[in-house]
Amino acid sequence: MNLRGIVAVSGRPGLFKLVGQNKVGYILESLDAQKVKIVANITNTKLASLEDITVYGEDEEIKLVDIFTKISAKGTTPDVKADTATLRTYFNEVAPGHDEEKVYASDMKKIITWYSLIKDLPLFKEDTPDTPGTAAEIKLSEEKAAEDKKQKNTGSKAASAKATTKTSAPAKKASMTSKKGV
The missing domain is CATH 1.10.10.1650 (Arc Repressor Mutant, subunit A)
Structure with missing residues (x-):
């Protein structure tokens, strides 16, 4: 069974086929009889590959x-x-x-x-083909892997950031007065 390129879009019912990508987002085509094409914005739309x-x-x-x-x-x-x-x-x-x-x-x-x-x-x-897929599919899987890695590292980074934070003495106030001849 080849589910490559079939995605679920957050906030939208049904399934979509990943057709391509442009600078705004992913170009998707619905799998229903209407074959509606939409552009899913990269910044605020989450895609989940069924694969x-x-x-x-x-x-x-x-x-x-x-x-x-x-x-x-x-x-x-x-x-x-x-x-x-x-x-x-x-x-x-x-x-x-x-x-x-x-x-x-x-x-x-x-x-x-x-x-x-x-x-x-x-x-x-x-x-399922052994080839990696279209450029948009590869980018989608890379973004998912990066997001997963980011989520896994978030907890350990926060803990290590607390451990490495140093407390230092308060900085001296800089003098704001200037010497002018009177």
Whole structure:
């Protein structure tokens, strides 16, 4: 299954295909029948590549691709409007070992909705290519890696900054008077 270039955009329903990039942002095309093209601003829009999304697990994180594969093998999905117990039972079958405290009903609904959107697309049946992808896809994955690294380092930097802060004696006040002849 080839999910490369398929992204979820924060604040927008549905899924989008990453078409390209310009100086303002990423050019995205919706995967629905309307094929609406939008430009997602780089500075205030968050994109999440489906290829990189994982679900909390009890032992280790579960890749979304693996969940989609199991849903495809199962063949049926429950109604997105089903009650939480039904969704949880189904999700235990397709994502065994997921963390039930961290994976909410809204997350399960979103995954089932995403599966419904992409199951009929030709790329769903393709194998993931070994090539890195388009320039925009590479930049998106690099930005995600940099953001993850920044988030991991933020806690340790704050602690080390506190440890290395020195206390010094107050600086002497500079004299603001000037000598003028009277």
